[in-house]
Amino acid sequence: MNRTFSSDVIVALDFKNLEETLAFLALFRSHDQLYLKVGMELYLQNGPQVLSALKERGHRIFLDLKLHDIPNTVYGASKGLAQYKVDMLNFHAAGGKEMLEAAKQGLLDGGSPETLAIAVTQLTSTSQEQIQAEQLIPVDLVTSVRHYAQLTKEAGLDGVVASVHEAPVIREACGRDFAIVTPGIRLVGGPSQDQKRIATPEVARQLGSSHIVVGRPITLASDPVSVYEAICQSFLK
Ligand code: C5P
Numbered sequence: 001m002n003r004t005f006s007s008d009v010i011v012a013l014d015f016k017n018l019e020e021t022l023a024f025l026a027l028f029r030s031h032d033q034l035y036l037k038v039g040m041e042l043y044l045q046n047g048p049q050v051l052s053a054l055k056e057r058g059h060r061i062f063l064d065l066k067l068h069d070i071p072n073t074v075y076g077a078s079k080g081l082a083q084y085k086v087d088m089l090n091f092h093a094a095g096g097k098e099m100l101e102a103a104k105q106g107l108l109d110g111g112s113p114e115t116l117a118i119a120v121t122q123l124t125s126t127s128q129e130q131i132q133a134e135q136l137i138p139v140d141l142v143t144s145v146r147h148y149a150q151l152t153k154e155a156g157l158d159g160v161v162a163s164v165h166e167a168p169v170i171r172e173a174c175g176r177d178f179a180i181v182t183p184g185i186r187l188v189g190g191p192s193q194d195q196k197r198i199a200t201p202e203v204a205r206q207l208g209s210s211h212i213v214v215g216r217p218i219t220l221a222s223d224p225v226s227v228y229e230a231i232c233q234s235f236l237k
Contacts, residue, residue, distance in 0.1 A: 005116060005158070005179055005210060009201075009232050010062050012037040012183070012215030018046055018053055025057070027225055032058045035087070037213055039064040051084045061086040062181075062213070066120050068092035071102035078103045078117075082110020088181075090161060093119035093148035100155035116158040116179060121148040121170075124163045124184035127196045142166055146173050153178060161213075163197035164204045171208040183213040187227070190217055201235035209235075 013036050015021045021042065028034060036059050042050055043065060054061055063086040067074050074091060081089060091103045104117045122131065122145050131137040137144055145166040150173055152160050159179025162170055167180045182204055184195040192198050193216060204212045212235055214228075221227040 007205075007209075007236060008035045008211050009228070009235055010035045010037050010181070010211055010213045011218055011228065012039065012064075012213050014039055014041050014215050014219065016041065016045060018042075018050055021050070022053070024219065024224070025059075028228070031225075031228070033060065035060045035062065035211075037062040037064050037215075040066070048084055051086065055085075062088040062090075062211075064090055064213075066090055066092055067103065068095045069099070071095075071099045074099050075102035075106040075109075078106025079110035080106075082107050082112035082115065085112050086115055088116040088118055088179075090118040090120055091157075093121055093152050093160065097151055097155045100152060100157055104156050118159045118161055118179060118181055119148065119152040119155075119157055120161045121145040121152075121166070122162070124182075124197050125194050142169055146170060149174050149178075159210065164199035164207050164209055164212075165197050167204070167208040179210045180208060181211040181213060182209040183215070185212045185214045185217065185231070187217050187231075201231045205235050205237075 011034055013021050036054055038050055038061055067077055100119055107115050107117055128141045131141055145162050146169050149160045149170040153174045161181045163184050164182045170180050184198045185201055186192055186198045201212055214231055218224050218227050
C-alpha cells in the first residue's frame with residue numbers, strides 16, 4: 001500500500017560537509033522542520049552522521065542516493081538504510097521492476113515502512129537528444145518517463161522523480177496518490193545552470209508536482225530564507 005504524503009518544498013543540501021550544512025541551516029532559525037535533501041555529495045563524504053545531525057534538529061530528510069544495482073544488492077542497501085528512518089529514499093527506475101520491488105521490500109524488512117520509496121525516471125539534466133544519441137532509447141522522453149512511472153507504480157513504490165513537464169502525464173497514468181517529486185526548479189530570470197527541463201514553483205504546482213526540490217536558487221541566494229519563503233508561498237498556496 002502506498003504511503004500518504006502532503007505537498008512540500010524540499011531544499012537540496014549540495015554541500016561538502018556537515019559544517020557548511022549547519023552554517024547554512026543556521027540562517028533558518030525560524031524554520032525548525034525543513035524538508036532537506038541529502039544527496040551523494042554530502043552523504044558519501046560524511047556518512048550517516050549527517051542524517052542524525054539533521055534529525056536531531058527536527059528536520060525531515062529525502063536521502064537522494066539514486067540506488068541502482070542488481071536486486072539483491074539494492075535490497076541489502078535499502079534494508080540497511082531503513083535504520084535511519086528517512087522520510088524519502090530513491091532508486092533508479094532503469095534498474096527494472098525486480099530491483100524496485102527489492103528496494104521497497106528492503107525498507108519494509110528493515111523496519112521503515114513509512115519511508116516513501118521513489119524512483120528516478122529520467123534525470124532533469126537529460127535532454128531528448130541525449131536519450132536518443134546516448135541511451136539509444138527510440139521513444140520520446142515523455143513516453144520513456146511515463147513508462148518508468150507506470151513500472152514504478154506496478155512495483156509498489158510511492159512515486160517518482162521527474163521534471164515538471166512530465167508531471168501531467170504521470171498524474172494521468174498513475175493517479176492522485178502517487179508522489180511526483182520535481183527538481184529543475186528555477187525562478188523567473190534566474191540561471192538554469194546544468195538543468196535542462198526547468199519550471200517555476202508556480203508552474204510545478206499547476207502541473208501536478210507533489211514535491212519540488214530546490215537547490216542552488218536557495219543555497220546560492222544572497223538571502224536564502226526569503227527566497228525559500230517566496231518559493232513556499234507560490235508552491236503551497
Ligand atoms: O541546484 P538544483 O536546484 O539544480 O538542485 C537540484 C537537486 O536535485 C540536485 O541535488 C540534484 O542532484 C537533484 N536531482 C535532479 N534531477 C533528478 C534527481 C535529483 O536535479 N532527476
